[in-house]
Amino acid sequence: MANKSWNVLVTGGAGYIGSHTVLELLQANFEVVVIDNFSNAYKGNDNIKPECLLRVEKLTNKTVTFIQCDVTNWNELKDVFKKHEFHSVIHFAALKAVGESCEKPLEYYKTNVCGTLNLLSVMRDFNVKRFIYSSSATVYGIPEKLPLVENMKTGDCTNPYGKTKYMVEEVLKDLCTSDKEWSVISLRYFNPVGAHSSGQIGEDPNGVPNNLMPYIAQVSVGKREFLYVYGNDYDTHDGTGVRDYIHITDLAVGHVKAMIYQKIRNSTGFKVFNLGTGKGYSVLEVIRAFEKASGQKIPYKIVERRTGDISASYADASLANKELNWQATKNIDDMCLDTWKWQQNNPDGYKC
Amino acid sequence: MANKSWNVLVTGGAGYIGSHTVLELLQANFEVVVIDNFSNAYKGNDNIKPECLLRVEKLTNKTVTFIQCDVTNWNELKDVFKKHEFHSVIHFAALKAVGESCEKPLEYYKTNVCGTLNLLSVMRDFNVKRFIYSSSATVYGIPEKLPLVENMKTGDCTNPYGKTKYMVEEVLKDLCTSDKEWSVISLRYFNPVGAHSSGQIGEDPNGVPNNLMPYIAQVSVGKREFLYVYGNDYDTHDGTGVRDYIHITDLAVGHVKAMIYQKIRNSTGFKVFNLGTGKGYSVLEVIRAFEKASGQKIPYKIVERRTGDISASYADASLANKELNWQATKNIDDMCLDTWKWQQNNPDGYKC
Numbered sequence: 070m071a072n073k074s075w076n077v078l079v080t081g082g083a084g085y086i087g088s089h090t091v092l093e094l095l096q097a098n099f100e101v102v103v104i105d106n107f108s109n110a111y112k113g114n115d116n117i118k119p120e121c122l123l124r125v126e127k128l129t130n131k132t133v134t135f136i137q138c139d140v141t142n143w144n145e146l147k148d149v150f151k152k153h154e155f156h157s158v159i160h161f162a163a164l165k166a167v168g169e170s171c172e173k174p175l176e177y178y179k180t181n182v183c184g185t186l187n188l189l190s191v192m193r194d195f196n197v198k199r200f201i202y203s204s205s206a207t208v209y210g211i212p213e214k215l216p217l218v219e220n221m222k223t224g225d226c227t228n229p230y231g232k233t234k235y236m237v238e239e240v241l242k243d244l245c246t247s248d249k250e251w252s253v254i255s256l257r258y259f260n261p262v263g264a265h266s267s268g269q270i271g272e273d274p275n276g277v278p279n280n281l282m283p284y285i286a287q288v289s290v291g292k293r294e295f296l297y298v299y300g301n302d303y304d305t306h307d308g309t310g311v312r313d314y315i316h317i318t319d320l321a322v323g324h325v326k327a328m329i330y331q332k333i334r335n336s337t338g339f340k341v342f343n344l345g346t347g348k349g350y351s352v353l354e355v356i357r358a359f360e361k362a363s364g365q366k367i368p369y370k371i372v373e374r375r376t377g378d379i380s381a382s383y384a385d386a387s388l389a390n391k392e393l394n395w396q397a398t399k400n401i402d403d404m405c406l407d408t409w410k411w412q413q414n415n416p417d418g419y420k421c
Numbered sequence: 422m423a424n425k426s427w428n429v430l431v432t433g434g435a436g437y438i439g440s441h442t443v444l445e446l447l448q449a450n451f452e453v454v455v456i457d458n459f460s461n462a463y464k465g466n467d468n469i470k471p472e473c474l475l476r477v478e479k480l481t482n483k484t485v486t487f488i489q490c491d492v493t494n495w496n497e498l499k500d501v502f503k504k505h506e507f508h509s510v511i512h513f514a515a516l517k518a519v520g521e522s523c524e525k526p527l528e529y530y531k532t533n534v535c536g537t538l539n540l541l542s543v544m545r546d547f548n549v550k551r552f553i554y555s556s557s558a559t560v561y562g563i564p565e566k567l568p569l570v571e572n573m574k575t576g577d578c579t580n581p582y583g584k585t586k587y588m589v590e591e592v593l594k595d596l597c598t599s600d601k602e603w604s605v606i607s608l609r610y611f612n613p614v615g616a617h618s619s620g621q622i623g624e625d626p627n628g629v630p631n632n633l634m635p636y637i638a639q640v641s642v643g644k645r646e647f648l649y650v651y652g653n654d655y656d657t658h659d660g661t662g663v664r665d666y667i668h669i670t671d672l673a674v675g676h677v678k679a680m681i682y683q684k685i686r687n688s689t690g691f692k693v694f695n696l697g698t699g700k701g702y703s704v705l706e707v708i709r710a711f712e713k714a715s716g717q718k719i720p721y722k723i724v725e726r727r728t729g730d731i732s733a734s735y736a737d738a739s740l741a742n743k744e745l746n747w748q749a750t751k752n753i754d755d756m757c758l759d760t761w762k763w764q765q766n767n768p769d770g771y772k773c
Contacts, residue, residue: 171595171598171599172599173599174592174595174596174598174599175538175541175542175545175592175596178534178538178592178595179535179538179539179542182530182534182535182538182588183531183534183535183538186527186530186531186534186535187531189527190527190531193527224576224577225576229592229595232591232595236534236588236591239584239588240526240527240530243523243526243530243581243584244526244527246523246526247523247524247525247526
C-alpha cells in the first residue's frame with residue numbers, strides 16, 4: 070500500500086501522539102523525518118535523538134531522521150525543507166494543556182496558530198501542499214447534541230487551547246479555498262489514551278498530568294495518592310463526565326490512513342474527520358476498567374467541577390470509516406491494560 | 422486633559438486611520454512614536470518620514486518620531502521598545518482588503534494575527550499593558566438584527582480579513598482574563614470615510630480602491646469612468662447596500678478619547694466600543710450626497726452582488742457616548758465635502 074519513496078515530515082514527532090504515529094508510519098514503510106523542539110519530550114542519553122524515537126526504531130527495526138527544530142522559527146523550518154523533500158506533512162507540534170492555555174494565552178496562540186501559519190508558509194514556498202492537522206473535538210465547543218458529527222457548528226470554544234485548534238481549522242479552510250492545490254485533512258481527536266502494546270512507548274507528561282488516564286496510571290503505581298474526580302453532578306448516567314476515549318494506536322493508524330487517502334485518491338481541498346470510538350465512558354467507568362486491568366485499587370476523591378469542562382462528548386466516527394476505511398479496534402480494556410503495562414515498565418516515563 | 426509626558430506608540434501610523442489619529446493625538450499634546458513598514462503608505466521625498474506624517478507635522482506644528490518597523494518582526498519591535506518608553510499602544514498595522522484576504526489568507530493571518538501577538542508579547546516583556554485595538558464591525562458577521570450592539574454575538578465572519586479581527590479580539594479577551602493588569606479597548610469601526618478638513622491628509626489607496634468613497638472620489642476627478650454598484654436587490658429601502666459611514670476625524674478622536682479613558686479611569690480589562698454614527702446610508706444616497714458636495718456627476722453601473730457582502734450594517738453607538746464621552750459630530754455631507762477637497766487637492770494621493 071505504502072511506498073518507500075513517500076517522505077513524510079512529522080512535526081512534534083517526539084510527543085505522545087507523534088511518536089506512536091511515527092511507529093505506524095515506519096511499519097507502513099513510509100520515510101519519516103521528525104522535527105521537535107523538546108518542549109515536552111525527553112532527550113535521553115543519545116543527546117541527539119529523543120528517547121521515544123530510539124525505542125520506536127528498536128521496535129520497528131527502521132530508522133527515522135530527527136532534527137531539533139521549532140515550528141515557530143522560520144529559518145530553522147526553511148533549513149529542514151531545504152535538506153529534505155517531502156510529499157506530506159503531519160503537524161502535531163503544539164501546546165496542549167487546557168489549564169495552562171488559560172494562564173498563558175499568548176504562548177498558546179503564538180505556538181499553535183502562528184507556528185502552524187509559519188509551517189504552512191514554508192510548505193507553500195517549497196510547494197508541499199499535503200497537510201494533516203492535529204485537531205480536537207474541543208472545536209465543537211459545548212455540544213448541542215450527541216454524537217458529534219463533522220458538519221456540526223464549531224467555535225465558541227471554552228478555552229484558549231480549543232480556540233487555537235478552531236482558528237487553525239478556519240485558516241486551513243480559507244487556504245484551501247484560495248488555492249485549489251492544497252490537500253488538507255483535519256483530524257478531530259476525541260480522548261487519546263493508552264500506549265503501544267509493547268509497553269515501550271507511551272504518554273510521558275511533564276509534571277502533574279492534565280488528563281484522566283495518565284493521572285490514574287500514576288495513582289496506580291503509587292506516584293500519587295488520590296485521583297481527583299471533578300464533579301459528580303453532571304447530567305450523565307453516574308454524574309461524572311463522559312468522554313470518548315480512543316486507543317493511541319488506533320489514533321496513530323488514523324493518520325496513516327488519512328495520508329494514504331490523500332496519496333491514493335489524489336484528493337484536494339479541506340476535509341475533516343472525527344477520530345473516536347463512538348462510545349462514551351464516564352470517569353467512574355474508566356476507574357473501574359483500570360482497576361480490572363491492573364488489579365490495583367484506584368482511590369479517588371470527588372471535588373468541584375472544573376470551569377470549562379462539558380458533561381459529555383463522543384463522536385460519530387462513521388465518516389472516517391466510510392472515507393478513510395478506518396475504525397477504532399481497541400476497547401476500554403485494551404486502553405487500560407496498555408496504559409498499565411507502559412506505566413509499570415516506565416514508572417518515571419522515559420527518564421527511567 | 423492630556424499630559425506632555427504621555428507617550429504613545431502608534432503602529433501603522435502612516436496609514437489612513439493612523440495618520441489622522443496621529444494628528445489628533447499631537448493636537449491633544451500626546452508624544453507620538455509611529456512605526457510603519459510602508460506596505461501601504463507613500464514614503465515621499467523625505468526618504469525617512471512618510472509624506473502623510475510630514476503633512477501632519479506641518480498642520481499641527483509638532484513633531485512625531487517615525488521608525489520604519491514591521492510588527493511581525495520580533496527584533497525590530499524590541500528595538501523600538503528599547504529606545505522608547507511607552508504608556509499606551511494604538512495598533513493599526515494590518516492588512517485590510519477583504520477581497521485580497523480571500524486570495525492571500527496566509528498573509529492576512531500572519532500579518533494581522535501573528536503581528537498582533539508579536540506586538541503583545543513585546544509589550545508584556547517591556548511591561549506596557551495599555552492597548553487600543555483597531556477592530557471592525559465585520560466581527561459581527563451577518564447581523565441578526567440592527568443596530569449592532571457591542572454585546573451581540575461575534576464570529577462567523579464571511580472572509581479571512583474579518584476573521585483576523587475576530588480572532589485578535591478573542592486573544593485580547595483571553596489575555597485580559599489571564600493577566601488583570603492589561604487594559605485593552607477594542608474599537609469596532611463601521612465605515613471610515615472622508616479626510617481631514619484641511620484637505621491635506623486623506624485616504625491614498627494603492628491601485629483600485631476597495632471601498633465605495635475613494636472609488637467615487639476617483640470617478641469624480643475623472644480617474645475612473647464609472648462607479649460599480651454591487652447589487653440593487655438587497656432588502657434595503659432602495660435595494661443597494663446600507664452602511665454606517667463615519668468621518669475619519671470623528672474616528673480618530675474616538676481613539677484619543679479611548680486612550681484618555683484608559684489613562685484617567687486607570688481602567689483594566691477588555692472593553693469594546695462601536696465607533697459609528699448610528700445612521701445607515703445606501704450606496705445611492707452616498708452617490709447623491711457626493712454629487713451635491715462636489716457638483717460633479719458620478720456615473721455608475723449596477724452589477725452583480727459581491728459574495729460576502731451583507732445588505733445592511735449600522736451601529737448602536739451609545740456605549741462609546743456614555744463611557745468614552747465620544748460621539749460622531751460630522752454628517753454625510755461633511756464626509757463627502759472633505760473627501761472631495763482631499764481628492765481635488767491630491768488627485769494622485771501623496772504622490773503629487
